[in-house]
Amino acid sequence: MTPKEELYAIVASELTEQQAKSELMRLAKEISNHDVLYYQEASPEISDGDYDALRIRNTAIETAFPALRRSDSPSLRVGVAPATGFSKATHSRPMLSLANAFEDANVGEFLLRINRFLGLPANALVEIVGEPKIDGVSASLRYDSGAFVRGATRGDGTVGEDITANLKTIHDLPKSLKGSVPDKIEIRGEVYITKPDFLALNKRQEAAGEKIFANPRNSAAGSLRQIDPAVTASRPLRFFAYTWAEVSESSSVNPNSADWTTHWEFLQTIQNWGFQVNPLARLCHSLEDILALYALIAEQRATLQYDIDGVVYKVNRVDLQERLGMVSRAPRWAIAHKFPAEQAQTILKDISIQVGRTGALTPVAELEPVTVGGVVVSRATLHNEDELGRKDIRIGDHVVVQRAGDVIPQVVSVLTDRRQKNSKPYVFPDHCPECGSLALREEGEVVRRCTGGLICPAQAVERLKHFVSRNAFDIDGLGGKHIETFWNEKLISTPADIFRLSEKQEAFNEREGWGKKSVTNLLASIESRRLIQLDRLIYSLGIRQVGQATARLLARNYGSLATWRKAMDEAQNHEFPAYEDLVNIDGIGPIVAEDIIAFCSEPHNHKVLDDLERVLNIEQVTEILTVDSPVKGKTVVFTGTLDTMTRNEAKARAEALGAKVAGSVSKKTDYVVAGTDAGSKAQKAEELGVTVLEESEWRELING
Secondary structure: OOHHHHHHHHHHHOOOHHHHHHHHHHHHHHHHHHHHHHHHOOOOOOOHHHHHHHHHHHHHHHHHOHHHOOOOOHHHOOOOOOOOOOOEEEOOOOOOOOEEEOOHHHHHHHHHHHHHHHOOOOOOOOOEEEEEEEOOEEEEEEEEOOEEEEEEEOOOOOEEEEOHHHHOOOOOOOOEOOOOOOOEEEEEEEEEOOHHHHHHHHHHHHHOOOOOOOOHHHHHHHHHOOOOHHHHHOOOOEEEEEEEEEEOHHHOOOOOOOOOOEHHHHHHHHHHHOOOOOOOOEEEOOHHHHHHHHHHHHHHHHHOOOOEEEEEEEEOEHHHHHHHOEEOOEEOOEEEEEOOOOEEEEEEEEEEEEEOOOOEEEEEEEEEEEEEOOEEEEEEEOOOHHHHHHHOOOOOOEEEEEOOOOOOOEEEEEOHHHOOOOOOOOOOOOEOOOOOOEEEOOOOOOOEEEOOHHHOHHHHHHHHHHHOOOOOOOOOOOOHHHHHHHHHOOOOOOHHHHHHHHHHHHHHHOOOOOOHHHHHHHHHHHHHOOEEEHHHHHHHOOOOOOOHHHHHHHHHHHOOHHHHHHHHHHOOOOOOHHHHHHHOOOOOOHHHHHHHHHHHHOHHHHHHHHHHHHHOEEEOOOOOOOOOOOOOOOEEEEEOEOOOOOHHHHHHHHHHOOOEEOOOOOOOOOEEEEOEOOOHHHHHHHHHOOEEEEHHHHHHHHOO
């Protein structure tokens, strides 16, 4: 097993639910920060390989712990919200991102997943189109009657920035399409700058005393986001088209595929219209064909005139693409096979212990600074006590570091042949380094946890940081360092204290660096967050195993804070209906339910919630559904074997129509769709008086 394979094996098999939850929280925050730097500011701090590594780590953990997937997960998000300076442009269909493959085996798994979803034999051959993944900036182009009328950035996948005027300056982007074209069509592709043009641009920038761009991608992004189109026109931007979104119904019987039935036909068609299509695209008929194309493009990578960071594989047949649909932020029918991440060797100078908001003790390697993928690395995660022992990592060791799969780099392996003779195994502390309390490791867990609870300052501060974080209260201007300072100076000790800072304005006037305007801005930002949605409030509480997705489920099912609190109090008795209602929520099982109940039953937390209710205006979450269907808002359970679609396909279709898919039958279930050998779920539905539909009846219902 290679070091990388060994690393990902750890993710899949050795993390506990508690550690997985903690890592997913940190990953969501880290990736969100990098998204802003990448999509909005065109100034990424890490390489594409390092960024992809963060996402693959997130995906690996979510695969191992699907119930822990957060609603703010990077796997559910594409890009970031559009920045100010341009008007907003709503995409006719979401601009999705792509799942990633880093190993040949991942590509094989991708093909197997397609066959399983479609109910095909494992060895069935599904044609795939492979195209180089251009390292540029995504853009969507709208054409009416063949004329270019609007162009937009990806933005957050739903709403981007209107950059029509800037896109019109790109010479190989057709302003009008040739031949017979649909009345309306949206074409998507990548804006980029060639390597020679990039070097020439930087020379001109340097001569003029202007900003020097770090790489072609940054220069393309910066050029597209110029307020003055004349500046964009002076930059050598190019465009490769690679897919479509909306197509007018008048152009074809099938509004989603127009005059083509395959992706390969689409590429030929848009070339005739005047678009540039990557000449290295190939039609592949087997896994061997796909991997051969990947090897060929990887070999040619250094000699290409443009930057690429992998190869994209897409199911060729459009009807199969439509059946496969999407999951989270990505289509099921496409994947990006990325080029490998970089590694480096350095010396582990020390091992420090960090204490998180749940009391988890996490070992961190303090490294001799080393450059990995263009970024200077001085710290790396060591995961947990077992990881240290399994790899026998010791202070003074020469180690291999890789920026792959975590919020900070990983120590992949130890170079034992270079180990000092007097080195000793690291002894993991059994007391919290922050408060001195005993640190215990519960049976079945790999994480050791401080038992100090509320008296542990590290936990208290981390909980407050979480409370004001981006996906919780998102209080602008109140960052982690401010929380630490306010805590140490006893300005705040509980979440509600944040909303009483206006009563301590005199204390700000005596603080260095806090002018009247900065104080006013901070207090105004805090005041603006008094109105909060219920799901964000629940998430902000930092309940173990409750991420944004679970918080949203709770808010959606209970509606108000008072109703939720009352139900959680009743759910402490497992014989009460409130407990059954909680564990029957799709995505919340008994283990997660116990953590929620335990939090709500803690007297201190009762006081925290009572206090927050006094200072906040809490509104229930409003579910926004973009579809109107007979099953919108209904709860559906699928059971047995379906004949015309797989269970996964049926669930995906139901969710796309606005239904809630549950895993068990209860009184709140609206429909049970029973296939062959339906079993106990269908029987329970009949006992409860829940409507049971045969597969044909279900299809008739959803097809209207």
